[in-house]
Amino acid sequence: MNVQVAVREAGQQAVAQAIADCDIHPYPKSPKALYPFLERRWQRHLETYGLRTRQGYESGPAYPKGQPEAARRDAFPPGGGKPGSDLDFMRKQHLDPNHVALGILNPLRSGQGLQNGDFAHAYCRAVNDWQVAEWTGKEPRLKASVLVHYEDGPGAAAEIERRAGDANFAQVLLLSRTAEPLGQRRYWPIYAAAERANLPVGVHAFGYGGYPVTGAGWPSYYIEEMVGHSQCCQSLLTSMVIEGVFEHFPRLRVVLIEAGFAWLPALKWRLDKIWGRLRDETPHLKRPPSEYIREQVWITTQPVEEPEPRKHLLDTIEWIGWDRLLFATDYPHWDFDDPARALPLPFTDAQHRRVFLDNARTVYGLAG
Amino acid sequence: MSVRAPESIDCDIHPAVPGLQALLPYLDDHWRETIVQRGMHEFSSIAYPENAPITARPDFRVNGGKAGTDLDQLRDQALDRFGSRLAICNCLYGVQLLFSEDMAAGFARAVNDYMAREWLDREPRLRASIVVPVQNPEMAADEIERCAKDRRFVQVLMLVMGDMPLGRRIYWPIYAAAERHGLPIGIHAGSGYRHPVTGVGWPSYYTEDYAAQAVAFQSQLTSLICEGVFSKFPELKVVLMESGFTWLPAHLWRLTKYWRGLRTEIPWTDVAPIEIVRRNVRFTLQPIDAPPGDTFARILDHIGCDELLLFSTDYPHWQFDGDAALPEALPGDLVRKIMIENPQQTYPRLLKEAVR
C-alpha cells in the first residue's frame, strides 16, 4: 500500500491541479456544420435518406434518454445549439474551471455504424476534418479522435493512415456494439494501422451492431441499456484478448471508454481461469489474459461506480493497477463525473496525478 | 480446502440423460415415434461440448459413456466425497433449444419423469429442478404445476440466455407458478442460442462462450430487478447457478448508481438493488472466479452479506481440483452458512425436511 502523504479534502484537488479528461463529446452546431467537409453528393444523400444505422428510428433512440440529448440540463449553450456544440461555452463551463489540460474528443452520432458503408467513410472523414477545423485547431488543450467506418477494416485503415502523424489526433475511435465482437480478424487491419501510426485505439460505449444489446435478448428500459455498457465492454474485451489481438499487436494500446471500470478485476480472474482450463483451444495465446490486459489496456473512470463505503474502490484500483485508470467526465452528458467530487477517495498525491493526468499523457504519447 | 460438513447441501450437480433412447419410456406415442421418424439428434448443447475440459473433470468421466450418467460414480464422487446430505440435480439436456413449443413441452415432461424415476427414486439424497418449456411460459407453468406435486422437485430450472431477458413480463406465469409452490427459480449457465451469446455478436471460441455466461447473468440480474419481478413476486427466490459471483459487487454499484437517477423509468423498483439481492437472489458457489489469497474475503466484504452463497460442486464440471471446493481458511461459521444454512433458507422444501 502506498503511504498516504496527504489525505485531501474532496473538492480541493481538481481546483488546484491540471487534469486530463479522456472523454469529451463535441457536437456540430447544426446539421449543415459538416457540409464544408462533405461532398455535395453526400450532403444530398443525408438530406434525402438521413443517417441510417442498425436501429429503427430516424431520430432519437428506441431507448429514450434519461435527460434531453442525454445531457446535463445546464450544458445547453446560452447562445443556442446542442450541448457540446459551443467551444466558448465548453471552455467557460468545463475546460477552464476544471483545469482541463488535455481533453480527448470522442464525437458520437458521427457516421460510425451506418448501414451504407460508403456514406460512413465519407461522414467519418468529414467529422475528422471538422474536429480539426472547429476544435483542435482553435483549442490546443483538445485532441481529436480518428473516426473510422470500422466495419470495413481496410477502408478504416486507409483513414488511419491518412491522419497518422497529424498531432491533432490522439487516438482512433471505435464504438462498442459492432457487427462482430471487436477481436475478430475483420477488424485487424484497424489495429495494424493504429499500431503502425502509434495511435491508441479507443472503444467507446454505444453503436448498433444489429443484435440485441444483451446475449439474452432486448431489455425493456434505458436504465438496462446504460448498465449494459459494462456487459458489452466485457464481451468485446474478452474477444480482443481471446482472439489474440494483443498477442498479435504487442505495441497496440486500447482504451475502454465510458463503461465504468469496477467490473474489470472479476473479468480478468474469470478469463484467466477459463483460459487455463481450455488452453488447447487457444494455442495462439502465449500468456494469461490478465497479463495482456495489464499491459495493453487502459480504462476510463466514468461513469464511476459508487460503492458504500467508497473506499472499496481502492481494492478495485489495486486489482486493476494504478497506471491503468484514466479520468474522464463524459462532458456534456448527464452522467457526467465532476473531477472534484466523483472520486472521493484518500488518494496520495502520486496516485491522484496518475489517475487524473499522467496515465493519460502516457497512453496518448504526450508525456512530459 | 477439503471440507466435509455433515448435512451439507450441494446446490448444483448435473446427472445427465444418456440419450434420447433413455427418454423413450417417458414420452407419449407421438414424440416417441417422432424421434425415430425424423431421425432426431441428441439435445447436446454446444454450451458443454462433451469432450471439452470444463464439461467433465478427467476423474469424473464415465468409461464408455457421457459424464454424469453413472449413479454409483455420482454417489461416490459428489455425495460421499463431500458428505452431502442432499444434492440438487440440474439436468442440462437441451430441450430449451428447440423452437417448437409442443415438442419442448413433450420432452421437458419426459426429462422430468426420467429424473424422478431413474435418479430420485434410486438415491434418496437427490432432489431436482423442474425442466420447463420456456418457449411457452403458460405451458411451462403447467409443467411446474404437474411436477410440484412431487416434493422432491425443489426448484424450477431456466437457462441464462433465451429469447428475452428473464425479467420480461412474458415470463411471469412461470414466476407466479413457482412462487405459489415455494419453488425458487434456478437460472443456470447455458444458452438457448436464440441470439449471439454476447451483446456485441457471435464469438469465435468456446472460451469466449463460457466467459459470456457470467456476463449474461449480469444482464439477467439487471432485468429481474429493473422489470420489478420481485415487486410483483416478493416471495420469489432466484438462484443464479454456475454464474460466478465475484462480479456482483461492481455490478450492484453500477446498477444502484443508475437507479438513483433513473428511478422514474422503473418506479416499482423502490428499494436499492442490494436490498433486492439480499432478500431474493442467491448464487451457487462454483465457479469461484478469484485468485488464491484474500480476494474471496475482500469480495465478500464488498458484497456485505454472507447469506448469498450456496455450496455447490457443479459435478461433474471441472471447476476445482481434488476436494478444493471451498477457498482456503474460511471461518467455520461462514462454512456452515455456505454449506448448510443458506441452502436451507433458500429452498423451503429442504428446510421443511430438516425441521421434520
Next chain:
Amino acid sequence: MSKHVVAPVRELPPGSRKLVQVDGRPIVIFNVGGEFFALLNRCPHQGGNLCEGKLIGLVESSEPGVYRYSRHGEILRCPWHGWEFDVRTGKSWCGPERIRTKTYEVGIEPGQNLVEGPYRAETFAVTLEEEYVVLEV
C-alpha cells in the same frame, strides 16, 4: 440562525426560482404554487447546481406497469444525474433516510422587522404593505 432578506415577493411569482448567495452559500428559492421553499444549490451527489434542475411530480408505483403521478412540481430533479429531491424536506427519493440536500426555512415577513441581507432594505421602496421574502439561514 439569522434572517436574511433576499427578494421582494413580487420577484418570485409562482413557478419561479431565484439563486442567491447568503454567507457564501448558494441557495435557490422556489415559489411552488404560492409556497416558498429554499435549498442549498449543491446536489449532495456530485455538486450539480440544483437551480438548473427541473421541478417534476412524483411517480410512484404499486407494481410494474402502474405509474401513479402526484405532487406536481414538488420534486426537484438534479440537472446532472437526475436525483430526485422533495422540495419540502430536501429528502431524496432513493434512500430518503440517508441522502438529503440541506433545506432552509423560508418565510414571508412584512416590511418592518427586517435584517439586512443581499438586498439592502434601502434598495427597495419599502412600504408597510410591501412583503419581502426572508430567508433564515
